[in-house]
Amino acid sequence: MSEDDLIAALLEGARAAGATLTGGAVRLGPGDDAALLAPPAGHELAWTVDDHIEGIHFRRAWGLEAIGRKAAGAALSDLAAMGATPLGALLALHLPAELLSDSAGVARLARGFGRTLAEAGCPLAGGNVARHPHGLSLSTSALGAVPEGRALRRDAARPGDLLLVGGRLGQARLELAWLESGRAGPTDLTDALLAPTPRFDLVPALRALSRAACLDLSDGLARDLPRLLRASGVAAVVDSGALPLPDEALAARLGVDPREAAWLGGEDYALLVAAPSPVEGFVEIGRVVAGSPGQVTLEGPLAGRSLGPGFDHVAS
Amino acid sequence: MSEDDLIAALLEGARAAGATLTGGAVRLGPGDDAALLAPPAGHELAWTVDDHIEGIHFRRAWGLEAIGRKAAGAALSDLAAMGATPLGALLALHLPAELLSDSAGVARLARGFGRTLAEAGCPLAGGNVARHPHGLSLSTSALGAVPEGRALRRDAARPGDLLLVGGRLGQARLELAWLESGRAGPTDLTDALLAPTPRFDLVPALRALSRAACLDLSDGLARDLPRLLRASGVAAVVDSGALPLPDEALAARLGVDPREAAWLGGEDYALLVAAPSPVEGFVEIGRVVAGSPGQVTLEGPLAGRSLGPGFDHVAS
Numbered sequence: 001m002s003e004d005d006l007i008a009a010l011l012e013g014a015r016a017a018g019a020t021l022t023g024g025a026v027r028l029g030p031g032d033d034a035a036l037l038a039p040p041a042g043h044e045l046a047w048t049v050d051d052h053i054e055g056i057h058f059r060r061a062w063g064l065e066a067i068g069r070k071a072a073g074a075a076l077s078d079l080a081a082m083g084a085t086p087l088g089a090l091l092a093l094h095l096p097a098e099l100l101s102d103s104a105g106v107a108r109l110a111r112g113f114g115r116t117l118a119e120a121g122c123p124l125a126g127g128n129v130a131r132h133p134h135g136l137s138l139s140t141s142a143l144g145a146v147p148e149g150r151a152l153r154r155d156a157a158r159p160g161d162l163l164l165v166g167g168r169l170g171q172a173r174l175e176l177a178w179l180e181s182g183r184a185g186p187t188d189l190t191d192a193l194l195a196p197t198p199r200f201d202l203v204p205a206l207r208a209l210s211r212a213a214c215l216d217l218s219d220g221l222a223r224d225l226p227r228l229l230r231a232s233g234v235a236a237v238v239d240s241g242a243l244p245l246p247d248e249a250l251a252a253r254l255g256v257d258p259r260e261a262a263w264l265g266g267e268d269y270a271l272l273v274a275a276p277s278p279v280e281g282f283v284e285i286g287r288v289v290a291g292s293p294g295q296v297t298l299e300g301p302l303a304g305r306s307l308g309p310g311f312d313h314v315a316s
Numbered sequence: 317m318s319e320d321d322l323i324a325a326l327l328e329g330a331r332a333a334g335a336t337l338t339g340g341a342v343r344l345g346p347g348d349d350a351a352l353l354a355p356p357a358g359h360e361l362a363w364t365v366d367d368h369i370e371g372i373h374f375r376r377a378w379g380l381e382a383i384g385r386k387a388a389g390a391a392l393s394d395l396a397a398m399g400a401t402p403l404g405a406l407l408a409l410h411l412p413a414e415l416l417s418d419s420a421g422v423a424r425l426a427r428g429f430g431r432t433l434a435e436a437g438c439p440l441a442g443g444n445v446a447r448h449p450h451g452l453s454l455s456t457s458a459l460g461a462v463p464e465g466r467a468l469r470r471d472a473a474r475p476g477d478l479l480l481v482g483g484r485l486g487q488a489r490l491e492l493a494w495l496e497s498g499r500a501g502p503t504d505l506t507d508a509l510l511a512p513t514p515r516f517d518l519v520p521a522l523r524a525l526s527r528a529a530c531l532d533l534s535d536g537l538a539r540d541l542p543r544l545l546r547a548s549g550v551a552a553v554v555d556s557g558a559l560p561l562p563d564e565a566l567a568a569r570l571g572v573d574p575r576e577a578a579w580l581g582g583e584d585y586a587l588l589v590a591a592p593s594p595v596e597g598f599v600e601i602g603r604v605v606a607g608s609p610g611q612v613t614l615e616g617p618l619a620g621r622s623l624g625p626g627f628d629h630v631a632s
């Protein structure tokens with residue numbers, strides 16, 4: 001396929017899944033040296049990039065549509081974690097030789113990517129396609145808008161804040177173990193892993209707060225909570241009995257403690273928030289305290305257990 | 317190295333080369349879920365992504381600092397081609413195992429990347445670092461600002477326009493051949509290839525025009541000119557005797573016709589413009605005419621010669 005044909009297959013796949021190429025802030029979509037956007041007045045821009053690399057973040061056997069969905073969901077989740085709503089996305093796609101000549105495969109990848117964008121109301125404003133000598137990877141850059149001064153930075157936690165989680169924990173970790181065990185196909189019970197939903201639904205409740213720190217749980221609570229605490233110069237006490245749990249039947253089939261999975265598991269893209277008061281849609285898992293920056297005291301059922309580090313993707 | 321140490325080495329390398337992490341529009345740089353920018357009033361945003369992949373766009377032997385410079389220059393060039401000035405860049409870096417533990421190497425890469433950003437006054441607002449099972453790659457997303465309605469789109473050429481080139485042509489192609497011949501080290505005579513300069517210096521003269529179409533010559537005039545013409549629905553007549561030429565001594569040493577190199581060569585990141593009148597800093601190479609969209613009539617010394625397609629990167 002020529003580069004033009006490849007790009008046409010990609011854009012057609014994304015459009016077939018409901019994604020637009022312009023609209024909202026995007027005035028000029030794919031096809032020029034750069035996309036053009038009209039930034040909304042009274043807003044700041046949140047800007048992020050996220051990578052999905054074959055053999056590290058996914059396996060080809062999971063299916064190209066699922067891979068596209070996962071890559072888009074992970075990138076957009078960073079916008080939700082800043083309290084931003086999406087303006088557009090760019091996809092930098094590295095394609096190995098066998099995919100360069102596979103327009104149906106490229107279209108499936110684009111359908112998955114486009115479907116997640118469409119669900120978030122986010123245009124595919126452009127991107128880049130390049131040959132790669134080895135594997136498939138997707139690097140997704142996303143832009144969002146957040147009302148001036150209302151971004152949910154991770155350095156905003158203060159002693160006395162409640163620690164809140166919006167979304168399930170440990171589910172993607174269980175689904176990954178289930179897939180890797182060879183007992184499931186990629187379409188069984190693997191929506192949390194393969195079709196993560198950026199939690200834009202939770203953003204309005206967070207924007208209504210006078211102050212909140214937030215990040216999305218991509219690497220797991222065990223790794224990500226200390227990041228929020230260090231950025232804010234605070235410590236925390238967590239009640240492990242209060243963690244939102246993954247599917248207990250799946251945990252039992254795998255012989256895994258669902259609570260440990262909730263503490264260690266990554267790629268759930270739930271939101272972790274520190275805020276002065278409860279927030280609808282979130283469960284309280286602990287409190288921010290003064291103390292050594294980043295230190296976590298784990299109480300309840302997991303207290304005193306020796307637990308490994310958090311999530312480290314498929315190739316760890 | 318831990319991920320935190322890697323990121324620290326990267327940011328320190330970029331800062332050592334003079335790059336900033338915030339400033340201008342960038343209010344929050346690396347370290348949160350996303351960077352935060354305050355878009356300038358009265359402007360549109362130009363937003364692009366560009367990839368540099370080992371074995372396709374560069375070889376590791378060229379040196380990590382040069383690779384960083386080349387990747388940043390190519391991405392920023394897309395902003396210049398839209399008539400935009402840079403607001404910030406994000407670097408998505410895929411590192412193979414041996415670089416994950418090489419903080420000095422990562423710092424050299426970051427120094428090159430940061431030096432080109434610093435020269436353009438462009439903060440390194442953030443990015444992402446990920447392991448890659450095979451090679452090194454850099455995916456650079458860049459944001460720029462262009463006064464409302466003044467973007468230099470490639471669909472703006474009209475019959476009667478002059479075709480103008482700002483910058484040298486064919487030089488990167490010669491330097492690549494020189495490097496690949498094994499007769500030169502990566503620091504001899506290879507600045508066009510390894511340290512491309514985004515032509516922000518030419519932007520003010522282009523913004524002063526009432527109308528101009530523009531793109532940057534990344535794949536060579538032979539490939540890129542038809543893209544501009546097709547986007548505008550026009551044809552062109554080019555005087556091959558008027559092309560700005562590369563280093564003729566180097567061409568002679570390689571036994572290459574410098575004029576053919578100027579027509580076919582890519583990665584020079586010169587600007588190609590169609591405009592109603594001459595522009596300072598540009599040379600006139602032909603005219604836009606009515607005709608089959610994308611068609612080019614080559615006059616002068618190259619007329620009637622059978623010439624291969626344009627530039628196709630190192631692995632072609």
